[in-house]
Amino acid sequence: MADPSTYMLLSSIVRISVSENLPIKTRLKSIAKIVNESFKAESTTIYILDGERRYLTQKISDEGPGELRNCRIPVGEGVAGVCASHRTLTQKSGRELHPDETPKETDRKIICFPVTGGKKLRGVLSLGFQENTPLSNEQTELLQDISKVLASLINLDNITTWAEKRVQSLVTQNELGDAINRHVPIGILPSYILKTCHKYTNSCCSILRISAYAGLPSVTKLCRRNYREGLGSLLELEARYSEKVLSSGVPILATDIIAGDVHIPPSCVCVPLRYENRITGTLTFFGKQVDDGGLVNFDEDDREHFEGIAAPVASALGLAVGNRQTELLALENERKFRELSLLYRISNAMHSTIKLNELISLALNALVSGDPPIFERAMLFLVNERAGVIQGMLGVTNDNSIEFIRPAESGEDILSARWEASKESLSDQQKTDFSCMVKETRLPLDKGLNISSKAVLEKKLIHVHDASKEKRVDTNFVHRFGITEFAAAPLMAKDEVLGLVIADNHLTGKHIANGDLRFLQLLLNQAGIAIENSMLYSRIEDAYRDFREVQQRLIQGEKLAAIGEMAATIAHELKGPLVSIGGLAKRLERKFATESSEWKYAETIAREASRLEKMLTDTLLFSKKAAITCVPCNINVIIEESLAMVARLLDEKKIKVKTRSSPEVGPFTGDFLQLKQVFINLFSNAAEAMKDGGTLSITVSPARLDGADALYVKVLDTGGGIPLEVFSNIFNPFFTTKEFGTGLGLPISHMIVTNHGGKILVYNRIGVGAQFKVVLPLQPKTP
Numbered sequence: 206m207a208d209p210s211t212y213m214l215l216s217s218i219v220r221i222s223v224s225e226n227l228p229i230k231t232r233l234k235s236i237a238k239i240v241n242e243s244f245k246a247e248s249t250t251i252y253i254l255d256g257e258r259r260y261l262t263q264k265i266s267d268e269g270p271g272e273l274r275n276c277r278i279p280v281g282e283g284v285a286g287v288c289a290s291h292r293t294l295t296q297k298s299g300r301e302l303h304p305d306e307t308p309k310e311t312d313r314k315i316i317c318f319p320v321t322g323g324k325k326l327r328g329v330l331s332l333g334f335q336e337n338t339p340l341s342n343e344q345t346e347l348l349q350d351i352s353k354v355l356a357s358l359i360n361l362d363n364i365t366t367w368a369e370k371r372v373q374s375l376v377t378q379n380e381l382g383d384a385i386n387r388h389v390p391i392g393i394l395p396s397y398i399l400k401t402c403h404k405y406t407n408s409c410c411s412i413l414r415i416s417a418y419a420g421l422p423s424v425t426k427l428c429r430r431n432y433r434e435g436l437g438s439l440l441e442l443e444a445r446y447s448e449k450v451l452s453s454g455v456p457i458l459a460t461d462i463i464a465g466d467v468h469i470p471p472s473c474v475c476v477p478l479r480y481e482n483r484i485t486g487t488l489t490f491f492g493k494q495v496d497d498g499g500l501v502n503f504d505e506d507d508r509e510h511f512e513g514i515a516a517p518v519a520s521a522l523g524l525a526v527g528n529r530q531t532e533l534l535a536l537e538n539e540r541k542f543r544e545l546s547l548l549y550r551i552s553n554a555m556h557s558t559i560k561l562n563e564l565i566s567l568a569l570n571a572l573v574s575g576d577p578p579i580f581e582r583a584m585l586f587l588v589n590e591r592a593g594v595i596q597g598m599l600g601v602t603n604d605n606s607i608e609f610i611r612p613a614e615s616g617e618d619i620l621s622a623r624w625e626a627s628k629e630s631l632s633d634q635q636k637t638d639f640s641c642m643v644k645e646t647r648l649p650l651d652k653g654l655n656i657s658s659k660a661v662l663e664k665k666l667i668h669v670h671d672a673s674k675e676k677r678v679d680t681n682f683v684h685r686f687g688i689t690e691f692a693a694a695p696l697m698a699k700d701e702v703l704g705l706v707i708a709d710n711h712l713t714g715k716h717i718a719n720g721d722l723r724f725l726q727l728l729l730n731q732a733g734i735a736i737e738n739s740m741l742y743s744r745i746e747d748a749y750r751d752f753r754e755v756q757q758r759l760i761q762g763e764k765l766a767a768i769g770e771m772a773a774t775i776a777h778e779l780k781g782p783l784v785s786i787g788g789l790a791k792r793l794e795r796k797f798a799t800e801s802s803e804w805k806y807a808e809t810i811a812r813e814a815s816r817l818e819k820m821l822t823d824t825l826l827f828s829k830k831a832a833i834t835c836v837p838c839n840i841n842v843i844i845e846e847s848l849a850m851v852a853r854l855l856d857e858k859k860i861k862v863k864t865r866s867s868p869e870v871g872p873f874t875g876d877f878l879q880l881k882q883v884f885i886n887l888f889s890n891a892a893e894a895m896k897d898g899g900t901l902s903i904t905v906s907p908a909r910l911d912g913a914d915a916l917y918v919k920v921l922d923t924g925g926g927i928p929l930e931v932f933s934n935i936f937n938p939f940f941t942t943k944e945f946g947t948g949l950g951l952p953i954s955h956m957i958v959t960n961h962g963g964k965i966l967v968y969n970r971i972g973v974g975a976q977f978k979v980v981l982p983l984q985p986k987t988p
Contacts, residue, residue, distance in 0.1 A: 211347055212749040214243050218351055219742055222358045229362040233355070234271045240332070240351060241267040244344065248309045248333040252278065252285050253359055254326055261285055261329060264305075276305035285329040288317035292326055294345065308333040316340065318348050322356030322734050324700065327363075330355060350741060357734050364731070391525040395425040398518055402488065403427045406511065409470045409492030409500065410436070412443045413518075415478075416451060417485035418526045432492065435469050439491055446475040447487040454484055456512055460502040472502035476515045480523035488515050541720065565696075565704075566631050568728055569601045572708055578603045579724055580708040581715075584643045584686075585696070587704045588661055593650045595657065595705055600643030602711075605634060642686070648679055655679050660693040661702050666726050667693045668717060692717055694725050698733045786810065833876045833960055835985065840905055840916060841866050843877065847884035851892060859898040866905040870916050873983040875961055880981075883954040887920045887977050890951070894924025894975065910963065910982050917980045926971040935967070961985040 221227070221235050233251055241249035248268070252261040261278040265271075281290040283303025288295035297315040302308065308315060312333030320328040330352050340348070395413055403411040410428040415421045428436050446457050460472040470492025478486040490511060492500045565585060572583040582602045586595040634640060652659035656677040660667045669675050669691055672683045682688070691709035695702045708725060710717065797804035848855075848862060855862060891901050902921040909915055927935060935951050958965045963981040970976070 209749065209752060210243075211343070212745050212752070214239065214347070215350060215354075215741075215745050218354050219738070219745075222354050229358060229365065230265060230273050231271060232358055233265050233273075234267075236351070236355065236358075237265060237267040240330070240348075244332060244348075245334075246332040247312050247335050248331075250285075250307075250331045250333075251320070251355060252276070252289075252329040252331065253362075254280075254289060254328050256363075258326065261289060261305075266307075278303045278305050284315045284317050285331050288319055288329045288331075289326060292319045292321065294318055306331070311335050313337055318352045320352045320355045320359065322353065322360050323697070323730065325356075325360075327356040327359040353741065354738065357738055360731075360734060391421070391529045394521065394525045395422055398521060399425050399427050402490075402514060402518065406490050406514070407494050408490040409494060410439050410490075412440070412489045412491075413486065414443070414447050414489070415486040415522065417480075417483065418522065420529075421522075421526070432470065438469060442473065442491075443475070443489045446473065446489060450475050450477050450487050451484055454479075456508055458503060458505065458508045470500055474503045474508050474511045476508070476511045478515050478519035478522065480519040485519055485522060488518060537720070563631065566599065566601075566634070568696075569599060569706070570634075571728060572706075572725065573601050573603045579721055580692075580717075581710045581712050582639075582686075582708065584707045585704055586643075586646075586648065586657075586707070588650065588702055590650065595648040595650055595655075595661065597643035597646040598704070599635065600637070600640040601634060602639055605637050605639065646682060646685070648682060653677065655682075657693045657705055657707060661695055661705050664695050664697065664700075664702055666695070666722060668722055669693070687711055689714065690717055692722055692725055694729050696729050696733065833879065833985070835874045836877060837872050838875045838877050838880065839872055840870060840918065840981075843881050844884060844903060844905070844918070847881050847888055850881075850885050851888045854889065854892045855901070858892055858895060860892055860895055861898075861900045862903070863900060864903045864905075867907060869907045870905050871983075873916060873981065875981065875985060876957075879957045880961070883957050883979065884918070884920075886951065886954045887979075891920060891922035891924065891975075894922050896924075899923035899974075908980055910980050913982055913984070915963070915980055915982045917978055919976055919978050921974060921976040923974045926973060927967075927969050927975050929969075929971065932967075932969055 217239060218236050221232050221239075224232060227235075237249045237251055240246070248266060250264055250266040253263040253273070254260075255262040259280055261276060261280070263273045264276050265273050278286045280286050283301075283306050284295055284297050285306055286303060295317045302315070306315075308331075312335065314334045314337045316332050316334070318330045318332075319326055320330055330348065332348075395415065399411055399413045402413075409432045410426070412427075413425040415423055415425075424440075426436070426440070428439070432439070442462065446459065449455075450457055454477050456474065456476040458472070458474050462469060462471060462473065472493065473489055473491045475487055475489040477484045478488060488511065490503070493503050493507065494500055569583045569585055572578070572580045582600070584597065585599040587598050589596050648655050648657055650658050650661065652662050654677065656667060656669060656675060657679070659677070669678070671690060672678050672688050688709055688711070691707055693705060693707050696704040696706055706725070706729060708717075793803070793807040793810075797807060844864065888901065895901070900923050902919070904919040904921075906917055906919075907914070908917040955965050958979055958981065961981055962985040963979065966978040966980070968976040968978065
């Protein structure tokens with residue numbers, strides 16, 4: 206039986222965890238206070254694990270400031286650290302606390318619970334108690350459920366922090382990109398640099414060699430017309446000098462290279478390009494031309510001058526390459542920002558609902574929403590292990606996706622934008638042609654035949670680059686949906702695969718990048734956590750509903766016990782006098798002449814005394830649990846004899862009787878006479894309900910009851926049904942609508958069937974008739 210206080214505690218904690226108007230640290234603080242008060246602990250502290258999963262780095266307790274405080278507890282040290290290491294309930298037993306663990310002085314016992322979501326550890330919940338009293342199993346299970354709610358909340362905080370950091374990083378990268386973009390475009394930068402240097406140095410031939418930056422030309426050259434004939438030799442010399450400079454980092458000044466060759470300048474200078482403490486290339490200049498057109502050797506001043514030129518050249522190249530890399534990074538960060546902001550909003554939306562269909566629709570629509578979308582199509586399949594198939598349930602595309610995102614107002618932070626979707630839009634999406642195609646699709650749950658099944662059975666994401674080259678795909682499925690490249694990812698909750706999501710880019714054929722796969726996995730992980738919360742909430746509701754039902758049964762049982770005790774006392778006191786009155790009336794009846802007034806009076810007294818005596822007998826029978834005398838029985842014989850007992854009543858009301866018995870129903874064990882009384886009561890009630898005649902239908906078939914073999918008997922009349930205002934009271938003792946009824950027929954029948962370990966069910970059809978269904982085990986469990 207579920208404790209209503211447990212339900213209220215968990216409900217309060219779940220409501221706090223999904224309160225979007227409260228900061229997450231406030232939610233954690235409130236939960237810590239509730240836990241501390243509910244379990245009468247001295248202290249309650251929530252520790253949060255860092256991203257590298259090596260330390261518990263933040264904590265918040267039921268007392269003190271409502272802020273996350275810093276700590277540094279290594280995993281494996283202290284009670285909380287050991288709990289994080291072993292991921293199991295941990296108690297202080299001679300183990301020294303870590304200095305950052307700060308229990309109260311009154312704490313005599315520290316109990317820590319791992320805070321886990323799915324397979325990931327998020328932190329530790331620590332409780333300090335004054336007494337060394339062990340927790341009950343119910344308290345332990347309750348704290349474990351609370352830890353799961355905390356895991357979801359901490360995960361939401363991690364995602365929020367991650368998104369904020371990425372936003373700030375994106376802003377910084379965009380500012381840097383704007384500054385770099387004011388320079389010469391990188392595609393023409395090497396030629397532009399060399400042309401400027403060539404002109405400025407007044408050299409005969411200038412060569413720029415870039416060794417550190419992919420995507421740029423490795424060698425760019427510029428040579429005056431008079432020396433182009435010897436360009437090949439100059440390139441060979443440049444390659445030899447550059448190799449030495451790149452390895453040593455020392456500039457080279459060469460003079461009188463080849464004397465007498467008019468096509469080879471007499472000297473050259475090769476200087477390294479240094480950027481951020483590394484050599485990224487070289488600049489080589491051949492032939493110093495003087496004003497009169499002649500050539501002279503470069504000197505040390507030229508070398509130093511060229512080294513000075515190399516610094517801004519290297520910086521320009523480095524900045525240009527960095528600019529290009531930043532542009533690419535900015536594009537990637539922008540995409541990630543959209544993904545993370547999308548994930549942040551959908552995470553908030555998922556924590557605001559507990560309906561599974563809405564959670565799943567949110568996840569699928571998030572995959573195909575936006576411009577551009579992460580994926581262009583997404584399909585959901587549910588796993589049916591019993592049937593051995595993966596069954597299509599929902600399909601969405603970018604064209605028919607629901608516009609969840611409400612644009613942020615002017616000046617509003619984009620992360621504050623919310624997601625909204627009406628029930629009508631979700632329903633309309635289910636009816637689209639694509640969604641209907643998905644619903645009609647079945648995939649065999651066999652990884653040897655279908656690679657999608659492998660994702661389900663092995664519980665991992667699978668990326669298929671080319672479906673036409675993959676042997677283990679369902680050919681009909683691929684052709685029907687025109688699939689080429691796709692990703693198949695399991696949707697999991699509590700390490701159990703609930704379904705499969707297949708996503709692709711059907712229209713554009715865009716390649717599915719690793720970032721897209723990461724987002725798909727991250728989104729489904731978040732959806733899985735939300736589904737776990739939904740399932741937990743449903744279990745809480747079911748437990749509370751069961752508690753209310755048991756409570757009502759106990760109340761009803763107490764009422765019946767009181768009524769039975771009172772009825773037994775009254776019946777016992779009245780039965781003796783009634784027997785005497787009846788006996789005397791019969792003696793007087795024999796003394797008077799038949800049909801005389803005195804005889805009629807005596808006959809009336811005797812008849813009414815007999816009726817009252819029968820009522821008292823029924824009352825005593827109901828108030829005492831009669832012993833069951835179990836013997837081999839045949840249900841068909843019981844029904845036949847019961848019908849014989851009410852045959853006169855059936856004939857008087859012109860009621861037709863239809864019986865149908867399954868040959869699979871064999872003998873069973875029960876109390877023949879008591880069960881006969883059950884069906885006499887049911888047949889009599891049915892006959893009295895059909896005042897103007899009708900049909901009494903009796904059906905006997907095999908059944909199952911609580912996992913054991915059983916049989917059932919359906920008794921259906923055409924008496925118009927039981928009035929709704931009395932339907933809920935038909936099994937209450939002494940409740941009757943008959944003029945001379947005792948109100949004990951159905952309660953006695955119910956008691957007899959229950960004593961046999963069976964059930965009696967009622968199906969009421971107003972205007973048609975009532976159906977009573979008696980289910981009896983073949984072997985009753987009697988005390």
